Amino acid sequence: MPYILNTDDDRREMLAAIGAASVDELFDSIPKNLRLDRPLDIPPACSEPELTADMERLAAQNIPAGRTVSFLGAGAYDHFVPAVVDTIASRSEYATSYTPYQPEVSQGNLQVLFEYQTLLTQLTGMDVSNASLYDGGSAVTEAVLMSLAAAPKRRRVVVAASVHPEYRQIMATYLENLDVSIDVLETPEGTVDAAMLAKTVRDDVACVVVQHPNFFGCLEETAALASVAHDAGALFVVSVDPISLGLLRRPGDYGADIVVAEGQSLGNPLSFGGPYLGLMACREAFLRRLPGRIAGQTTDREGRRCWVLTLQTREQHIRREKATSNICTNQGLMALRATVYLAAMGPHGMRELAELCVQKAHYAAAQVTGSPRWQAAFERPFFKEFVVRDRQGKVAAMLDEARESGVFAGVPLGRWYPQLDDCLLIAVTEKRTRGEIDRLAKLLSSSNSKRAMAHA
């Protein structure tokens, strides 16, 4: 049997020690009528070579974006992952350990978490960070729950339409059964209008949630928006792209109270959306409302510096229904990957990477909108992603054509924004070359009639 070491002799000796006649007898406490009287109806066992062949066959039926000319983004990005990240994350001592309940034999994991938290405060300019959450989407909702708990009399949440639509859907799902209302602030020009926000935010609003760069890739006027939120006594929650923080002002420097992010870009593969990690950092004032694990520094009996999980009285295993959240673990291995990634990039690597994304994205935008068929959907500054509108309104057909030519051209927006159903969100990471960008522009500019002629 794979992975089982007991031999028939072992089993006999063990049953004798137990005083049981058979293994079956050990299941006597399960009433007979509840037992399954047949084998499970799942595929039969297979050997490693057979499984490998099957998995390779299944994998071959996919065209992975990470190995393709891909301009897909919208919250999951094809950034390069340095080899050091995979090397460290595949160490058994990290991968096959568990939550550091015994700090004496978990200092490796605990120190990594402490380093992760430190890197997050350096990256965001915030006071404290937790040890990560599930993903960027649920992290936004956890930030909203924190805000609501911090101001129990405020029962409204204002969220910009330029926040990732799926993040907003998660928020709606979580808040459905709580006595809270969500106001979505429309962003027809691509970003939040501070004056419009001011009209919406009153003293019943717990927090204002924006994304920066936002879902469309545009930069929000964060400092102005923070002021509007704070003037009404609401918290300012920002979801960021961690890669952008190589270049953009840090949230701690423009008044953010809670910062969250999808951390996938920091050294994690696309993996069809998970496992990723949710980053979360906040001002000191909200420390005791932070959800999830937190590592803290202390000393041992011999005065040695060391690390433990701390502030556990916030957590579900002690507080049960009164906990800050039901979250029980962090995304330890993903947080390790982010830690190694940030260590490998360093300040200058992060700055150069962010600049490269900006330059390539702006080149791509210029090339694509150079065609009469495409125009920029929003006249706003953007980071590594931008929205273009198809004057011919044939986004779906164009995407099919581009895909047949081996290019994933972008993410169509109609499924989330009916008014943008002729629009495409294009992301450009450092992996895209000038040649690939030119190819995209050429594919996008070619009209259907030309293609029809080529087929004739």
Added chain:
Amino acid sequence: MRNRQATRLLFELSKPGRRAARVPACDVPTGELGDLLPDAALADEPPPLPELGEPDIIRHFVNLSTLNMSVDTHFYPLGSCTMKYNPKRNERLASLPGLADVHPYQDPTTMQGLLALLFELQEMLAEIGGLDAVSLHPAAGAHGELTALLIAAAYFRDRAEPRTKVLIPDSAHGTNPASAAMAGFKAITVGSTSEGFVDLDDLNSKLGDDVAVLMITNPSTLGLFEPQIETICRRVHEVGGLVYLDGANMNAILGVTRPGDFGADMMHFNPHKTFSTPHGGGGPGAGPIAVRQQLEPYLPVPVLVRRDGRFVLEEDRPKSIGRVRSFFGNTGVLVRAYCYLRTLGPDGLRRVAENAVLNANYLLARVKHFLPVPHGDRCMHEFVASAQRLKQEKGITAMDIAKRLLDYGFHAPTVYFPLVVKEAVMIEPTETESKETLDAFVEALFRITEQSAESLHAAPHAAPINRPDEVRAARRPTLHWQPSDQSGEH
């Protein structure tokens, strides 16, 4: 042996001018940054991250890793966590580029292989659980609980039944009441009998038409199969409620009995426990849920279905609770679970349960003579011993035992949980340990109970550190490194 220089903090190892990663040269015509982005948005300086070279980084993290115990290096009998061996083939196969490099917004026609795999996993989980429909979205067990409770809330709202309570036995994991509260329910505790089972009288007294869900862990956190599970589920159903099974302990019953067959309407699986995916130092896990037919319309979107021989992700589900996470699920974890199920097949899964239960009972039979097990002579996949008598007679606590085991090269069992056992020592060997390992563990445990309390209070002696001051950590939280800490306490 430990290289202390390398395990100083990254920030203390930093030296301006060092670096590891370089980005590609820019191959497009560039504009002035100031022309492309507004000055107000730009930082004056790069973020103040540490500066390290690649050899520094590798030596740092490799040396740090050696300070951890792990399943690949040590026996890890952490009760309720199912720390079984994590097969290496699953790691290799999950990182095939055709699976690991798929973007969540690719066109479904470009990932039919991956969707087929996930669809087949859904079907296998439904069969193992004895339920009808599966969602792979939840990112962890607690997330699965929350998702299922939101489904229950939507279901009762749809039926215009205002039910506000969730009943939870006192031996349950803390995530149960925390999830209930997050879903907007009131968590009500149900007591247990001295045998460790649900107190039926207490349950009956709390059942009514305001009860939405009973959350039950079966086998329980005491490692016992609830003998009255059928009656319990029937009573809940009689008042119109739903039964949720916390699937944390599925390892004990794989292929032997199924939650759907004993009355559960909803459940979560913990692939990182039952299906051998690595725990990763505390995540990533996954928490897929299975539900009965009548709850399927409420599953979170998108729902992976087969239509005309193609796999599609359906968003348009009017009764759905909506989304519970971005994109689809913890796919990398789910792919590993799929590999595990394919490797074992129906007979293999049953043998997992048999050997997990055999190993646990063997340990119980040998341990109970010197460390009492209050809840009986037999168990399922784990059991809970108590150091209460040792504490009274010799001053030896569960914590002392846990810490001293580390010196013998064993990870500690779970201690002080479940809360219903005093000085609890919760031991779960899993099926992947050998009799030799179990024997060595028993011997170490026995020797520890013979040692003096004073020497045990000083344990561990051989670990890198010794009983960190957790009170100080919480009273004066230091949660990140600051330059002024450079005084060097290492």
